[in-house]
Amino acid sequence: MPDRAPQPVDRPLPTDEARELISLVRDIAQHEIAPKAAEEEDAGHFPREVFRLLSESGLLGLPYDSEYGGGDQPYEVYLQVLEELAAARLTVGLGVSVHTLSCHAVAHFGTKQQQVEHLPAMLGGGLLGAYCLSEATSGSDAASLRTRAVRDEQGGDWRITGTKSWITHGGIADFYTVMARTGEEGPRGITAFLVPGDAAGLSGALPERKMGMKGSPTAQVHFDGVRVPDARRIGEEGQGFAIALAALDSGRLGIAACAIGLAQSALDEALAYASGRRQFGRPISDFEGLRFMLADMATQIEAGRALYLAAARLRDAGRPFAKQAAMAKLHCTDTAMKVTTDAVQVLGGYGYTADFPAERYMREAKALQIVEGTNQIQRMVIARHLAGPESH
Numbered sequence: 128m129p130d131r132a133p134q135p136v137d138r139p140l141p142t143d144e145a146r147e148l149i150s151l152v153r154d155i156a157q158h159e160i161a162p163k164a165a166e167e168e169d170a171g172h173f174p175r176e177v178f179r180l181l182s183e184s185g186l187l188g189l190p191y192d193s194e195y196g197g198g199d200q201p202y203e204v205y206l207q208v209l210e211e212l213a214a215a216r217l218t219v220g221l222g223v224s225v226h227t228l229s230c231h232a233v234a235h236f237g238t239k240q241q242q243v244e245h246l247p248a249m250l251g252g253g254l255l256g257a258y259c260l261s262e263a264t265s266g267s268d269a270a271s272l273r274t275r276a277v278r279d280e281q282g283g284d285w286r287i288t289g290t291k292s293w294i295t296h297g298g299i300a301d302f303y304t305v306m307a308r309t310g311e312e313g314p315r316g317i318t319a320f321l322v323p324g325d326a327a328g329l330s331g332a333l334p335e336r337k338m339g340m341k342g343s344p345t346a347q348v349h350f351d352g353v354r355v356p357d358a359r360r361i362g363e364e365g366q367g368f369a370i371a372l373a374a375l376d377s378g379r380l381g382i383a384a385c386a387i388g389l390a391q392s393a394l395d396e397a398l399a400y401a402s403g404r405r406q407f408g409r410p411i412s413d414f415e416g417l418r419f420m421l422a423d424m425a426t427q428i429e430a431g432r433a434l435y436l437a438a439a440r441l442r443d444a445g446r447p448f449a450k451q452a453a454m455a456k457l458h459c460t461d462t463a464m465k466v467t468t469d470a471v472q473v474l475g476g477y478g479y480t481a482d483f484p485a486e487r488y489m490r491e492a493k494a495l496q497i498v499e500g501t502n503q504i505q506r507m508v509i510a511r512h513l514a515g516p517e518s519h
């Protein structure tokens with residue numbers, strides 16, 4: 128039925144290298160990711176082989192220093208790569224974003240020795256990371272987390288005990304960036320650790336049975352007295368919550384870019400369908416009721432892309448960007464929810480079936496309004512910034 132092929136997004140990119148990168152990503156997305164997306168999501172299959180390919184292609188460490196195996200790319204470029212990956216399959220785009228998030232602590236707060244020792248494998252050595260902040264009783268109120276790290280009797284190694292919840296790549300990751308309590312209650316008693324996935328006492332539960340993104344494993348991770356040398360403590364004792372939040376400022380931009388990729392795919396699907404489907408003797412795309420809906424979808428997507436890119440350019444310029452990152456996450460994920468819902472509407476009854484991807488996009492969009500700080504929490508962050516520095 129659809130007879131309108133989607134047009135690639137026109138991206139004004141800063142360098143030839145960035146243009147080559149986007150064309151490489153489009154090639155991988157088109158040939159290796161998109162063709163299997165629907166079937167594998169249905170089966171709950173995580174495409175580990177795709178992440179190996181992305182790592183071999185230099186796409187798992189793009190915004191980090193090339194000295195440690197990263198790609199030296201500005202966020203402006205990295206985020207557009209994410210958008211392209213998420214447009215092909217959200218499980219992959221979100222997975223790359225979470226992996227990048229899990230490398231942030233070592234890359235920005237690790238010692239030189241830690242960076243030399245760990246980053247090359249994390250950024251380009253085929254490893255996959257996970258970021259462990261949330262717990263069953265501490266989601267939005269992450270600073271109330273209970274997982275404990277205590278020094279062993281000799282005062283050297285740490286023992287981590289507790290359960291993290293909702294961990295993307297939980298149980299399959301090669302390394303875990305873990306926030307654990309080492310001191311007082313509240314944000315100042317938390318410390319960050321880099322824990323290998325095969326550490327004794329670490330185990331993943333069965334993945335949650337989610338509404339969407341079934342191919343992306345989200346699971347509890349249990350730490351049963353996991354021994355971690357002090358050399359794997361990232362930053363100072365008590366600095367872990369600040370480290371976690373710094374990573375999330377950047378991570379939220381990744382979620383925003385993924386949301387726009389997902390929304391773009393839903394719009395492409397709706398446009399293709401509307402140009403092929405005929406009712407009342409005409410393509411339904413002739414009807415103003417649908418044309419205006421499609422125009423609104425396209426406008427919200429363009430606005431979202433502009434917003435996340437503006438925040439990325441602030442970050443690339445070394446300027447504060449936390450408020451804009453929260454705005455981008457809020458706007459882009461709300462846009463993804465609205466656009467995917469409208470895409471189902473454009474497809475009518477067919478949109479409500481699994482024969483077309485629109486319903487999957489809609490289910491997947493919902494997760495993006497929740498992860499890395501719900502959209503209520505983004506509004507709190509934005510409002511705090513509006514109220515001025517003394518309210519932080």
Ligand SMILES: Cc1cc2nc3c(=O)[nH]c(=O)nc-3n(C[C@H](O)[C@H](O)[C@H](O)COP(=O)(O)OP(=O)(O)OC[C@H]3O[C@@H](n4cnc5c(N)ncnc54)[C@H](O)[C@@H]3O)c2cc1C
Binds near residue numbers: 296
């Ligand atoms: C698919 C998926 C993947 C995830 N991946 C990870 C991961 O890799 N690592 C990780 O650490 N976590 C991860 N999470 C967890 C995610 O970050 C939390 O679900 C999220 O922070 C919300 O926490 P919660 O689910 O406990 O909800 P709660 O905090 O209990 O919130 C419930 C509701 O109350 C609202 N609310 C709470 N406090 C306020 C307030 N002060 N004002 C207004 N409204 C409020 C929330 O917005 C929400 O609507 C993931 C979650 C999902 C669904």
